[in-house]
Amino acid sequence: MTPFTFEGEEDERSLKHAAKGAGVNLLNRLELQGFKSFAGKTVFEFPAKVVGVVGPNGSGKSNIIDAIRWVLGEREAKQLRGEGLESLIFAGTPKKAAVGFARVDMILDNKNKVFPVDAEEVVISRRVDRSGTSEFSLNESEIKLKDLLPLLARIRLGARGIMIVGQGQSDIFVMSSPKERREMIEEFLGLREFRIKKSQAERRLDSSLINIDKIKAMLEELAPQVRVFQKQKTRLEKRSEIEVELTTLENSYYSFKYSGFSEELKKIAAPLAELQSERNSLEEKVKEEEKTLNTLYKNDDEYARVKEIRVKANAAIEAESLKQRELSRVETKIEIQKEAPQYIHKPAEFEEFIVSLRTGIEKILELDNLAEIKSRLKAIVGNVQSFFSKKEAKEDVDLEKERERLAQEVSVLKTEVEKLRREEDEVSKKTRDTNIEFREKVGRLNEKKNERYALDRQIQALILQRETIEIKKEELEREWASLGKAVEDLRNLKPDANLDEGTLRQLASRMMRLRGELTAIGEIDQSVFGEFEESEKRFEFLSAQLADLEKASADLKILIKDLDARIKNDFKTSFKAISDAFNEYFRLMFGGGKARLILEEPSFAKASEGETDIADVAFGAGTAKGETIEGKEEELGVAIDLNLPRKKITGVSMLSGGEKTLVSLAALFALISISPPPFLVLDEIDAPLDEENARRFSELIKQFADKTQFIIVTHNRSTMEATEVLYGVTMGEDGVSKVLSLKLE
Secondary structure, three states, rough: OOOOOOOOOHHHHHHHHHHHHHOOOOOEEEEEEOOOOOOOOOOEEEEOOEEEEEEOOOHHHHHHHHHHHOOOOOOOOOHOOOOOHHEEOOOOEEEEEOEEEEEEEEEOOOOOOOOOOOOOOOEEEEEOOOOOOOOEEEEEEEEEEHHHHHHHHOOOOOOOOOOEEOOOOOOOHHHHHHHHHHHHHHOOOOOOOHHHHHHHHHHHHHHHHHHHHHHHHHHHHHHHHHHHHHHHHHHHHHHHHHHHHHHHHHHHHHHHOOOOOOOHHHHHHHHHHHHHHHHHHHHHHHHHHHHHHHHHHOOOHHHHHHHHHHHHHHHHHHHHHHHHHHHHHHHHHHHHHHHOOEEOOOOEEEHHHHHHHHHHHHHOOOOOHHHHHHHHHHHHHHHHHHOOOOOOOOHHHHHHHHHHHHHHHHHOOOHHHEEEEEHHHHHHHHHHHHHHHHHHHHHHHHHHHHHHHHHHHHHHHEEEHHHHHHHHHHHHHHHHHHHHOOHHHHHOOOOOOOOOHHHHHHHHHHHHHHHHHHHHHOOHHHHHHHHHHHHHHHHHHHHHHHHOOOOOOHHHHHHHHHHHHHHHHHHHHHHHHHHHHHHHHHHHHOOEEEEEEEEEOOOOOHHHHHHOOOOHHHHHOOOOOOOOOOOOOHEEEEEEEOOOOOOOOOOOOHOOHHHHHHHHHHHHHHHHHOOOOOEEEEOOOOOOOOOHHHHHHHHHHHHOOOOOOEEEEEEOOOHHHHOOOOEEEEEEOOOOOOEEEEEEO
């Protein structure tokens, strides 16, 4: 359920209705079920201003007061004369079974909209079962106690204080501490609501300050990570900017060059195709000429003879060259064998020489004479030289034979080649002299071949140029692919028409600088950015939370200050009037004397020891010692300064029980006269009074009945006479309280 709150002008209107009292009974009725001795459902109607409850001792009268106190939020069992919440549930008797829960409903009049509820009655309920579950409700809607208490405080209802005086507490005002007296007065003045709000605000402020410290600690922990992330983020943003610019430049640069290569290839394609076509046509003519010559060759025996001789000569030359290479290899092997020494010692001789050499060295090691050692070493050196000087040169007989054979074959082939050349020259000379037609045809054929050769050179030049461009184009594609881009994208790019070779060089230079900057920035691990971004988001979230908490803390401090000021001002405004009224009713109760309420500063036992004016003490003008106490009212309690007639009693500790009750009653009626509450609940408060004072009490009840509603548990006849409705409570043999009502005319 949404907590009920009072704000602004609506607060003041509700407060006035609650305080007005005249003609309106705030408490309409009280319903008890299973509460203490009220086993069944019991309803108490409160149609009058003064309602009395009478009955023998032990009948359960005070349980009605406990029920009112409990439904208004009392949490301590001892204040309800029990040992725990379970003791509030009817426990059963030999003649009456126990019940499973206790419930109390307080029905309040809401015609004047005391409560912010669209209903003429407001029902405050409290229920507890034997499992210990306790719950509050407002008009059957569950409400938490922390939300209900400010609502009750707003109309000056509470479970304790002087508004509900339990049995044996008739001297409650006198016996309370100075701080408790101040709280009673504040409750009568309607300041308890602000005290509750201030307390709640202080708790929220404490919680906010703790949370601020926690968040600051977390922010300090996150700050290094966030700083690192910011640097990385800046680097990444810079890198991203460079990469975007570099990509744009690369697209312009490579698309321009790629387009240029494509255009050059197109320019080569047309002339190359034309030259190839011309060359093909010329090739056909060459073939026709060669065909004619071949026909002449077939009819010319001499030409055929020349051709035959040339074939033989070429074969002989090739054979001679082959044999010559083989001969060179053989001669090289022979020379190598001649230069390499061949030792004649056998393996056994080597082994014997090594053994003798080792023995000689071992003997040298045993010598001490340096001259002898040198002599022996010279001898060993001489033996080594002598041993390895015995060698002989060996020739490979097979290689010599192979060389002779090859030399002979080479000589034969040379002779044959010379012979064939002489024969060819003779035949060719004869052919040249006699075949003029043949020479003419050969000339024409050579001319066409020369033309074809010229075309071939042009075609080859264009092909070489095309291949060079294609190689450059392929290299450009590889460069593009090395950048991690698809070649198809390069082919689809449109070149920038505004570029030229000059700007292209500038682009290349700029790209080189940008790549250098990327290298300087280095690679950034994108995988860590997830964690970094999470830390940054948390940092931002916590920073926002910190700002909200700091603002909330500042607002709470302002609220606490405003509430504190209102409590002090309202208390200050009413305190002197309450003290004057207290003196008036004190004199009425005691037939004279003098009394006043004063603010007691903690550093003094009592302010009444001096003669300081009460207004000065209350309003902070000074103390008995001349010290200012302004700003300390919240810490000051309320002390009682009194002088009884015909007695030298100046302190409350010296009063008798009846006198303490009379002083408490004087304070009660003084408070009612200044700020009447919605209703008062009094349990045998008149018990200590004698007949005369009981009569005075009864008259005062009648006097204030038009200001507030009274519910009084009493045994006193004078008090009963002041009531308009009288409930009688009895207890039968079954241990259950029963109620009878009587309306008095």
